[in-house]
Amino acid sequence: RQPEGVVRTPAETVAEAQELLDAGKPFHAHEVFEDAWKSGPEDERALWRGLAQLAVGLTHAARxxxxxxxxxxxxxxxxxxxxxxxxxxxxxxxxxxxALAVWARELADDVERDGRPVDARERAPRLRGAA
Incomplete structure (x- = not known):
C-alpha cells in the first residue's frame, strides 16, 4: 500500500502515479491521486478526483x-x-x-464487451499523452 496523506507537488503526483500505473498497480495510483484530491487546491479537486476514479476503474476492470x-x-x-x-x-x-477520456471510454467498452479481467499493466494509460 501507498502511505496515505502524503502531500506532493502536482508534478510529483503525476510522476508517481504514472510509475505505479506502469507497474500494474492502479489501486496504488488511485491512492496517490486521492492524496492530491484531498490536499490540493479546492479548484483542482475535481480533476484529481476524476483521475482517482480512472485509476480505481482500472483496478476494478483488472479484478x-x-x-x-x-x-x-x-x-x-x-x-x-x-x-x-x-x-x-x-x-x-x-x-x-x-486522451485520458478516450482511453477510459475505450477500455470501458472493451471490458463490457469481453466480460473478463484486463491486464492492468498492459492497459495502463499514459497520463501525459496517448494511452
Missing amino acids: GNVTGGARLLRRGAGAVEEWAARAGVERPHGLAPA
Whole structure:
C-alpha cells in the first residue's frame, strides 16, 4: 500500500502515479491521486478526483468487476473532461484529459464487451499523452 496523506507537488503526483500505473498497480495510483484530491487546491479537486476514479476503474476492470470498472472509467473520463473544459486548461500539469477520456471510454467498452479481467499493466494509460 501507498502511505496515505502524503502531500506532493502536482508534478510529483503525476510522476508517481504514472510509475505505479506502469507497474500494474492502479489501486496504488488511485491512492496517490486521492492524496492530491484531498490536499490540493479546492479548484483542482475535481480533476484529481476524476483521475482517482480512472485509476480505481482500472483496478476494478483488472479484478474482473466489469460493471463497476466500466462505470468508474466513464465517470472519471467525464470528470477530467468537464474539469478541463470548465477551467479552460488544455493540459493541466502536463496531463492529457482528452486522451485520458478516450482511453477510459475505450477500455470501458472493451471490458463490457469481453466480460473478463484486463491486464492492468498492459492497459495502463499514459497520463501525459496517448494511452
